[in-house]
Structure formats: C-alpha cells, structure tokens
Amino acid sequence: xxxxxxxxxxxxxxxxxxxxxxxxxxxxxxxxxxxxxxxxxxxxxxxxxxxxxxxxxxxxxxxxxxxxxxxxxxxxxxxxxxxxxxxxxxxxxxxxxxxxxxxxxxxxxxxxxxxxxxxxxxxxxxxxxxxxxxxxxxxxxxxxxxxxxxxxxxxxxxxxxxxxxxxxxxxxxxxxxxxxxxxxxxxxxxxxxxxxxxxxxxxxxxxxxxxxxxxxxxxxxxxxxxxxxxxxxxxxxxxxxxxxxxxxxxxxxxxxxxxxxxxxxxxxxxxxxxxxxxxxxxxxxxxxxxxxxxxxxxxxxxxxxxxxxxxxxxxxxxxxxxxxxxxxxxxxxxxxxxxxxxxxxxxxxxxxxxxxxxxxxxxxxxxxxxxxxxxxxxxxx
Amino acid sequence: xxxxxxxxxxxxxxxxxxxxxxxxxxxxxxxxxxxxxxxxxxxxxxxxxxxxxxxxxxxxxxxxxxxxxxxxxxxxxxxxxxxxxxxxxxxxxxxxxxxxxxxxxxxxxxxxxxxxxxxxxxxxxxxxxxxxxxxxxxxxxxxxxxxxxxxxxxxxxxxxxxxxxxxxxxxxxxxxxxxxxxxxxxxxxxxxxxxxxxxxxxxxxxxxxxxxxxxxxxxxxxxxxxxxxxxxxxxxxxxxxx
Numbered sequence: 006x007x008x009x010x011x012x013x014x015x016x017x018x019x020x021x022x023x024x025x026x027x028x029x030x031x032x033x034x035x036x037x038x039x040x041x042x043x044x045x046x047x048x049x050x051x052x053x054x055x056x057x058x059x060x061x062x063x064x065x066x067x068x069x070x071x072x073x074x075x076x077x078x079x080x081x082x083x084x085x086x087x088x089x090x091x092x093x094x095x096x097x098x099x100x101x102x103x104x105x106x107x108x109x110x111x112x113x114x115x116x117x118x119x120x121x122x123x124x125x126x127x128x129x130x131x132x133x134x135x136x137x138x139x140x141x142x143x144x145x146x147x148x149x150x151x152x153x154x155x156x157x158x159x160x161x162x163x164x165x166x167x168x169x170x171x172x173x174x175x176x177x178x179x180x181x182x183x184x185x186x187x188x189x190x191x192x193x194x195x196x197x198x199x200x201x202x203x204x205x206x207x208x209x210x211x212x213x214x215x216x217x218x219x220x221x222x223x224x225x226x227x228x229x230x231x232x233x234x235x236x237x238x239x240x241x242x243x244x245x246x247x248x249x250x251x252x253x254x255x256x257x258x259x260x261x262x263x264x265x266x267x268x269x270x271x272x273x274x275x276x277x278x279x280x281x282x283x284x285x286x287x288x289x290x291x292x293x294x295x296x297x298x299x300x301x302x303x304x305x306x307x308x309x310x311x312x313x314x315x316x317x318x319x320x321x322x323x324x325x326x327x328x329x330x331x332x333x334x335x336x337x338x339x340x341x342x343x344x345x346x347x348x349x350x351x352x353x354x355x356x357x358x359x360x361x362x363x364x365x366x367x368x369x370x371x372x373x374x375x376x377x378x379x380x381x382x383x384x385x386x
Numbered sequence: 387x388x389x390x391x392x393x394x395x396x397x398x399x400x401x402x403x404x405x406x407x408x409x410x411x412x413x414x415x416x417x418x419x420x421x422x423x424x425x426x427x428x429x430x431x432x433x434x435x436x437x438x439x440x441x442x443x444x445x446x447x448x449x450x451x452x453x454x455x456x457x458x459x460x461x462x463x464x465x466x467x468x469x470x471x472x473x474x475x476x477x478x479x480x481x482x483x484x485x486x487x488x489x490x491x492x493x494x495x496x497x498x499x500x501x502x503x504x505x506x507x508x509x510x511x512x513x514x515x516x517x518x519x520x521x522x523x524x525x526x527x528x529x530x531x532x533x534x535x536x537x538x539x540x541x542x543x544x545x546x547x548x549x550x551x552x553x554x555x556x557x558x559x560x561x562x563x564x565x566x567x568x569x570x571x572x573x574x575x576x577x578x579x580x581x582x583x584x585x586x587x588x589x590x591x592x593x594x595x596x597x598x599x600x601x602x603x604x605x606x607x608x609x610x611x612x613x614x615x616x617x618x619x620x621x622x623x624x625x626x627x628x
Contacts, residue, residue, distance in 0.1 A: 233491070233500040236482050240475040247473045249457035250435065250466075251487050252546065261494040 014308065014354075018361050022310045022354070023223070030216045034209050046212045046280050048320040049219055051076075053273025055300035055312035056222050057266030062298070063306035064230060065262035066242030067150075067159070071167030072297045074174050075142040075267040077289030079274030081178075082141070084191035084284030085125060086134040091194035111193065116183035125184075131198065138275045139268060146267035150260035159245075159259075168291060175290030190285030197279065208280065215276050219313065222269050226309040229265065238262055270297075303345050305352025314353050388413045388580045389434070389550055394443035396433060403429045405604035406443070411550070416576045418591045419584050421601035422624065427584045428470065430601070431552045434582075435467040436460040447550060462492070466548030470555050472535035474542065476528030480519050483527050483538055484510045487545035509545065516574070517541035518567065533564035537571070544575055551581040557590055569593050 033045050054072040062068050092108045109121055127133045149170075153163055178185045185191070195203055202211070229235055241248050241255045248255050278284045287293070296319075304315020322341050326334035349356040391409040395402065404426040411417050419427050432438035434445055436457040445452040452460050461467075475483050488509065491500045514520040517537040522530065527538055536556060543551060556572065557565045565587075572583070572594055585591050591598065591612065598615050600608045608618045615621050 229498065233485070233497040234494055236478060236486055237497060239477055240486055243477050244473060244475055247469075247475070250461055251542070252458050252461035252489055253492050254458050257494050258497075 015358055015361060018358055019308070019310060022308075022314070022357070023220075026310060026313060027220070030219075031213075034212060039205055039208065042212055043208060043280070044320075044324065045317075046208070046215055047277065048317055049215050049313075050273045050277035050280070051297065051300060051320070052219055052313045052316040053222055053276070054266070054270035054297040055304065055316045056219070056226055056309050057269035058298060058301035059304075059306055059309050059312045060226055060229060060238075060269075061262045061266035062301060063308075064235065064242065065238045065259060067259055067263060068164045068298070069167040069263065069266065069294075070164050070291070070298060071169075071171035071294050072266065072270045073289045073291070073294035074167075074171040075146065075270035076274035076277070076293070076297070077171075077174060077178075077284070077286075078142045078145075078267075079138045079271030079276075080278045080284040080288060081185070081191065081274075082128065082134055082137045082271075083275040083278040084194070085128040086131060087194035087197060087278070087282075088191050089125070089129050090196060090198070094196065110186075110191070112186045112189070112191070113183055118183040122184055138271050142267040142271035143264035147260045147264040150263035151256055154256035154259045168294065171289060171294045172291050175286040178286040178289060185286075186284075188286060190283055190287075192283045192285075194282060202279065202282070211276075211280050215280070218272060218276065222272070223309045223313065226265075230309075234258065234261070299342060301352075303342070303352055305349075305354030305356075307351065308354030311352055311354030318353065387411070388448055389582075390444075390446045391430075391434070392444050392446075394430070394433060394440055394445065396429060396438060396440045396442075402604050404433070404440070407601075407604065407606060409599060409606065411580050411582060413580055414576075414578065416573075416581045416583065416594060416596045418595035418598045419582060419601060420586070420588075420591060420598060421607070424603075425601040426604040427601055428554055429604075431467065431554055431582065431584065434460075434550075435465055435552055437467075458492075461546070461548075462489070464549040465552065466543040466546045466550070467552045468539050468543055468554060468556060470558065472532065472539050474527040474530075474535050474538050477526065479524050479526055480514065480530070480538060481510060481523040483542055484513055484545050487542040489546050513541045513544045516544065517571065533560045533568075536560065536564075536568070540568075540571060540575070549579050551576065551579055553581065553583045555584055555586065557585065557587060565590065 030045075030049070034042050037045065054076050058069070058072060088110045092110045109118065113121070128137075149166075153159070153166065158166070179188045181187070195201060200207055202208070230238075237248065237253055237258050240251075241253075241258055245255050274284075274288070277288070300316040300319055301312045302315070303319055304311035304313065306312075319338075319341075323334070323338055326337040330337060345352065351358075387410050389409070389411040391407060394404055394407040394409075396404050407426070407430065409430075419430065421427055429438060433440050434447075434452060436452065436455055436459070440453055443453070447460075447463065447465060450463060452463075452465070455463070475486065478486070485502070485506065488506055491497055510523075511520070514523055517540060519530075519534060519538060519541065522534070527535065530538060536559075540553075540556065553572070557568050560568060569590060572581075575581075576594075583591075583594065595612055598610065598612050599606055600615050600618075600621050602624050607624065608615045608621045610618075
C-alpha cells in the first residue's frame with residue numbers, strides 16, 4: 006500500500022519531488038552560465054506567490070487574482086531601501102541634490118520632488134525595511150480578508166476585489182511618478198549595505214538564499230497543512246456553513262490563509278528586486294497576478310512543491326518559446342496552458358501521482374502473475 | 387429550565403414562518419417537535435442556533451440571549467445542531483471529522499500548534515464506537531453510506547458535548563435497521579443533556595420523546611405527552627387525522 010499523508014498525497018512521490026527539486030536547483034550554479042542562473046533566480050522568486058496560492062486557493066478555496074499586489078509590496082519596499090542607499094552614495098543628479106540639501110533618489114529629482122516624502126524616510130533603515138516586507142503585506146491582507154469574510158463576501162466577489170486592488174495599485178504607482186518612479190519603476194541601484202549586488206559571487210549567494218527561502222516556504226506550508234488549521238481550511242473550502250456550527254469563525258481562518266499567501270508573495274517580491282535590480286508596476290497589476298495563478302494551476306494547486314515545478318515549467322517554456330519562435334511564442338504558451346488544463350486538470354503533481362499509481366498497479370499485477378519473478382519486479386521499482 | 391423561547395417571530399417577505407412562539411425546555415429533557423410541512427419547525431431550530439435571525443422575540447439559553455450571537459458563538463456556549471441533510475466534511479476522514487469537532491483550540495494559532503493528546507484520542511475512540519464507526523476511522527466521510535453520515539454527524543456533536551442538542555429529522559432516509567440503532571443511540575446520548583428533535587416518524591417519536599410540542603402555521607398548537615397530544619382534537623384535525 007502506498008503511504009499517504011493527511012492530504013491524500015503520496016508520501017514517496019512528494020519526497021521524491023522535493024529531493025529532485027533540491028538537486029536540480031542546487032546544481033544550477035554549476036550547470037548553467039551566469040545569465041541562466043540569473044534567470045533561474047528570477048523564476049524562483051515567482052514560485053513564492055505560487056506556493057502561497059496553493060495554501061490559499063488549493064486548500065482554502067479562496068482564489069486571489071491579485072497576488073501581484075503583495076509581490077509588489079515586497080518588491081517596492083526592498084527597492085526603496087536600495088534606492089535610498091544608492092542616492093546617498095552616488096553623485097547622480099548631485100548638483101540638484103546638493104541644491105536641495107539632501108540626497109534624493111534620481112527620479113524624484115527629475116520629477117521636481119524637493120523633499121523626501123515622510124513615508125520614504127523609514128526605508129533608510131534595513132531593519133525597518135525587512136520588518137515592513139514581512140509585516141505590512143500579511144497585515145494588510147489579514148484586515149482586508151477579515152473585513153470581507155466576516156461579512157461573508159467570498160467566491161467570485163472576493164476574487165474580483167483582489168483583482169481590482171492589484172489593478173488600482175499598478176495605476177497609482179504609474180500615476181505617482183515623483184514618489185514611485187512611475188512606469189519605469191525603481192531601478193539603478195548596485196549595492197546592498199555597500200556590497201556590490203551585481204558581482205557574480207554575490208549573485209550566487211543570493212541565488213542560494215532564494216533556494217533556501219523557497220524550501221523554507223514549502224516546509225512552512227506543509228506544517229500549516231498538516232496542522233489542525235490545515236484540516237479546518239479544507240473543511241471551510243468544502244462546507245463553510247457547517248464549520249460555524251463546529252464552533253469556528255471561518256473568517257479568521259480564511260484571513261489567515263490570505264495573510265500567509267501575502268507573506269510568501271512579499272518575500273518573493275523582495276528577493277526579486279534584490280537580484281533583478283528592479284521594482285516595476287508591470288509586476289503588480291492584473292497580468293502578473295493572473296500568471297501567478299497559472300503557475301500554481303500548472304503545478305497542481307494541491308501540491309506545494311508542484312507549484313515550484315509549475316512556475317519553473319511555465320517560465321522555461323516562456324523563455325524557450327520566445328528565444329526559438331519569437332513570432333509565435335505567445336501562441337505556443339497559450340497552447341501549453343490549454344494542454345495542461347485539458348489533460349492534467351490537477352496539474353503536474355496530479356499527473357505524476359496518476360502515473361505512479363498506474364506504475365504501482367502494473368507492478369502489483371506483474372508481481373501476482375504466477376510465472377513472474379515477483380521480488381525482483383518489486384525491487385525494480 | 388435551560389432554554390426559554392418567548393414571543394419568537396420571524397417573517398420572510400411578509401410570510402410569518404414562526405409567529406409569536408413560546409417554548410420552554412428543561413434540563414435533561416428530550417423534546418420532540420412535530421407538525422405538518424411548513425409549520426416552521428426547522429426555522430425554529432435555525433433561530434436557536436443562530437442561522438436565522440428572528441424579527442422579534444427572545445431565546446434565552448442558560449440565561450444568555452442567543453438572538454444576539456452569531457453561529458459559532460452559539461456553538462461555543464453549548465448548543466449543537468444537526469442538520470436535516472447529513473453535513474459532514476466529505477474530504478476529511480471520519481477521524482478528522484471528529485477531531486475538528488473537539489471543542490478546544492478553536493483559534494487559528496491554537497489550531498496551528500494543536501497536538502493530539504491522550505484525552506482526545508480516548509474521546510474519539512469512545513465516540514467512534516458509540517456511532518458504530520470505529521472500524522471506519524480512516525475512511526473519507528464522503529464514501530460513507532447515508533445512514534453512516536447521519537451517525538457521523540451525531541458523533542461530531544458528541545465530540546462537541548453540547549448542553550442543548552438540536553436534531554433535525556435524525557432518521558430521515560434511514561433503513562428500518564438503521565432507524566432502530568439510531569433510536570438506541572439517541573436515547574443514550576440525550577442522557578445528561580437537553581435535546582430537541584424534529585421528527586415526522588410517529589413511531590420513532592413515541593419511542594424517544596418525553597414531551598411533544600405540536601407546531602402548526604408557526605405557532606404552538608399543543609404540548610404534552612404523546613398520549614395527550616394524540617387525543618387533542620385540534621391536533622387530530624390539522625395533523626394526525628389528516
């Protein structure tokens with residue numbers, strides 16, 4: 006009999022998936038050149054919101070179409086810190102900066118902003134920035150979620166609210182160019198605490214930090230799902246009304262899942278900015294938010310580790326198609342999504358699970374056939 | 387007296403489903419509520435457990451006003467509700483269904499670090515045996531038979547250990563054999579707590595009821611022992627005789 010965990014997943018398969026992923030990701034810096042390693046790092050940052058969506062959507066039944074907002078929060082908070090550090094060091098626009106008596110970020114100078122806005126100031130501090138990355142998005146998500154879920158706003162309505170918020174955020178960022186860098190985003194920073202983040206060695210370290218954080222995220226997700234809170238999320242997903250009569254307030258549990266997903270998205274965003282040297286409104290709006298849902302769906306929305314594979318697969322396909330078929334790459338990507346939805350409704354993870362079950366059945370059948378050398382067959386597995 | 391309902395009224399778009407109803411249930415009492423379809427029986431339970439908000443009137447449970455509470459608060463003060471159609475968590479196992487109903491650590495953080503202790507394991511064991519599901523602990527609730535689901539839901543209530551148990555047609559859709567076992571089960575679990583049962587099956591009511599309340603058009607038509615109400619002329623007219 007196959008050992009299954011509390012969510013009905015095959016333990017052996019999940020362990021194999023995690024191990025293979027670890028081997029794959031840890032070998033990247035040696036197997037690929039620096040450019041490819043940088044691409045892999047970027048892809049992995051987007052796996053964070055996808056893992057969060059497995060918790061939120063797969064197990065909590067709450068489809069957020071606006072995770073870009075939380076990815077963007079983490080990304081912009083990190084960018085603000087890096088930009089202030091860059092502004093303090095460099096002489097970009099120095100004449101103007103000195104004229105105003107402060108070192109403003111370059112885009113503020115270009116937009117005739119004369120004083121650093123008050124809400125930029127705390128981002129001089131690294132500890133404030135890190136705290137903001139891990140506290141603000143989940144807190145915001147919790148309050149937003151709780152307010153809606155308490156009033157029993159859910160399902161499609163909640164999805165639309167999340168979508169609208171992500172759209173609003175990207176519009177506000179673009180509109181407030183003097184404070185946010187506008188459509189160009191915040192870019193052009195090279196150091197983190199004086200360390201050159203563009204050097205190969207540092208990039209490699211950051212890559213490993215990202216891989217480590219991603220595994221920590223997957224394991225944290227597994228802990229949540231294995232706990233009683235995980236069971237209650239499933240119960241809420243399937244029968245929210247009944248959960249109230251078991252004495253639970255579903256609103257807090259749903260808001261918790263939303264906050265957890267926001268936290269992961271934010272961490273992904275912060276790591277993205279640190280490695281890509283960019284925070285951009287194009288990573289906040291509707292399109293990136295929906296893409297995050299696609300990563301989770303392709304990986305299998307009930308598998309945390311599957312979400313990482315899903316993200317990697319979609320990005321690799323994107324890169325491969327756009328490099329080799331520049332004219333039709335978007336169509337090919339579309340075909341890939343359609344193929345996954347049609348032939349693997351539970352994503353890569355579900356597909357792998359089915360394959361394994363079929364293989365096991367095949368082995369058992371072969372093992373029980375009288376003439377077959379049964380023990381050998383089983384070992385061959 | 388554990389439950390006192392006074393002047394309870396609810397109207398949906400002008401239709402009075404329950405109309406100025408009064409009801410008193412004693413400690414350890416098993417009360418059956420009967421009446422024709424549309425008499426407002428289920429609506430009455432919905433209001434007691436917080437699912438429906440009354441237009442007027444009061445429901446006091448151990449001196450606390452239930453009409454001002456929301457569902458999970460009503461559950462937490464000790465009222466358990468079983469629905470007409472079996473409602474269990476189908477994607478969870480029997481064990482997990484029972485475990486979730488254990489009335490401890492109902493917050494997010496508490497649940498996150500909740501660990502099964504000996505007390506819980508013993509209780510799940512005892513309840514599972516009582517509801518005839520001890521052999522099916524690791525089966526998904528969704529794959530149980532209709533009757534077993536009804537039992538599981540009763541078991542979930544037993545885990546909650548409510549002081550007032552509200553049961554809506556607990557034997558509906560059961561085979562005669564299951565019916566018998568359920569009657570046994572109910573008389574066992576209603577000991578030491580108050581229970582309100584809605585039921586259509588007269589033979590079943592006769593088997594379990596201490597006292598019977600007959601509802602008709604949102605009002606109490608008659609109240610008393612089964613024999614009393616069966617000989618009440620108004621009752622015969624609207625219900626039993628019909």
